[in-house]
Amino acid sequence: xxxxxxxxxxxxxxxxxxxxxxxxxxxxxxxxxxxxxxxxxxxxxxxxxxxxxxxxxxxxxxxxxxxxxxxxxxxxxxxxxxxxxxxxxxxxxxxxxxxxxxxxxxxxxxxxxxxxxxxxxxxxxxxxxxxxxxxxx
Numbered sequence: 001x002x003x004x005x006x007x008x009x010x011x012x013x014x015x016x017x018x019x020x021x022x023x024x025x026x027x028x029x030x031x032x033x034x035x036x037x038x039x040x041x042x043x044x045x046x047x048x049x050x051x052x053x054x055x056x057x058x059x060x061x062x063x064x065x066x067x068x069x070x071x072x073x074x075x076x077x078x079x080x081x082x083x084x085x086x087x088x089x090x091x092x093x094x095x096x097x098x099x100x101x102x103x104x105x106x107x108x109x110x111x112x113x114x115x116x117x118x119x120x121x122x123x124x125x126x127x128x129x130x131x132x133x134x135x136x137x
Contacts, residue, residue, distance in 0.1 A: 004060060004083060010049060015041045018082060028085060029078070037078040044076045060087060102126045 003014040003021075015038070022029040022037055029037060048054045053070060057063050064083050067073040073080040103123055125132055 004063070004086060010045065013045055015045070021085075022082060025085060028081065033078055037082070040076050040078050044079045047072070047075075099123065099127050 003012060003017040018041060019034065019038060022034050051070075054063070054066060057066065060083060064073075064080070064087065067076070067080060067083070103119075
């Protein structure tokens, strides 16, 4: 995330780390898109570095918002996709951690013989408590 952070005029920009991130997510970036991303990152960095509208940004969410407002997300679609991926990762990771935490709580030694289907149903009820409370009977 720091490699795309707009803080201090993009001082943490690191193209190599961003390309490595795109390699990890092969379903989001194929080989030809990674080559294009390499070129887009150079142009993106120099374009935003010299655009005064992007000088005082503090967060990646602000950067995304301003990219859309200035329509630069259309000029740099792969960089924008990478930005969206970076914004989604913490939420997705927290959701997975929450599910595993619920599973660890439910699947104790005493309940170790719970079948997969029943365990799945119990986990859904445990993890999605808010949604379940809204169900009318």
